[in-house]
Amino acid sequence: MKRVALWLVTVVREGEVFTKEELRQAFPGVSQVDRRMRDLRDFGWVIHTNREADNLDPHEQRFVQQGIAVWEPGKATRPRGTIAIGAGKRREIISGDGNMCRSCGITPGAYYEGTHEPAQLDIARRPVHRPGGETVVELVTECQRCRLGARDLVADLDAVLRSVKALPADERRTLAGWADADERDFRSIERVWSSYRSLPEESRAEVRAALGL
Known part of the structure; x- marks a missing residue:
């Protein structure tokens, strides 16, 4: 989850669209990486799919806003x-x-x-x-x-x-x-x-x- 958070911040960047395939390619061999990213929502991260934004395709998502910096010590404890x-x-x-x-x-x-x-x-x-x-x-x-x-x-x-x-x-x-x-x-x-x-x-x-x- 921490690695996904850093990837969103440094590679995708807020406001930009990425695909499920790009996420999986960024973390080859990591099982359930989609779920690891969804876990970020429990820490205030806003990531939209086509359920929240009708201008996104089913395979696309948008990194809307960064939440808690979970990569920092003590910040990844689930609320x-x-x-x-x-x-x-x-x-x-x-x-x-x-x-x-x-x-x-x-x-x-x-x-x-x-x-x-x-x-x-x-x-x-x-x-x-x-x-x-x-x-x-x-x-x-x-x-x-x-x-x-x-x-x-x-x-x-x-x-x-x-x-x-x-x-x-x-x-x-x-x-x-x-x-x-x-x-x-x-x-x-x-x-x-x-x-x-x-x-x-x-x-x-x-x-x-x-x-x-």
């Missing part, structure tokens, strides 16, 4: 609470999360509304505040948009206006009230459901147990 994510663990988390993004509900391969961009699911590390004040890190499924925010999205006023006109009169009155107050008054149960829905599976299981399920 406390870090969870390693292997292929088996990734499948387990996505399956436990219902094969959908827990933030927006989109499923893999489904197109984002108004685009031809298919959703891809990945695993995010989410801090969870537990009873008693402890904060732990759990794994949760999210799509690339929810992980990165609304990157390059364009608001479509025309579509919104057409949707408003298509609403039944009673729903338009309800929407008018929300627009006038500039907020929607969610019922308590709706707020709890929204919070529950976004929890990682480990925490959702505790809520279900509390409900007697």
Whole structure:
């Protein structure tokens, strides 16, 4: 991992694109060198694939930003609470999360509304505040948009206006009230459901147990 970090800094350099083949050629005979590079993300290194940047091909990656200088003595200790994510663990988390993004509900391969961009699911590390004040890190499924925010999205006023006109009169009155107050008054149960829905599976299981399920 330390050697890969130095290669990224001295050969690839921040902001530049490299390929999986170039990485493997730089470290001949090193098994699972791709995984060694992914481990750098636990130390604050930002390396994008085509999941995070739609202008990258599947075989390309971009070295976005250097994190902790792991080659320095004492700097390569894995941060406390870090969870390693292997292929088996990734499948387990996505399956436990219902094969959908827990933030927006989109499923893999489904197109984002108004685009031809298919959703891809990945695993995010989410801090969870537990009873008693402890904060732990759990794994949760999210799509690339929810992980990165609304990157390059364009608001479509025309579509919104057409949707408003298509609403039944009673729903338009309800929407008018929300627009006038500039907020929607969610019922308590709706707020709890929204919070529950976004929890990682480990925490959702505790809520279900509390409900007697």
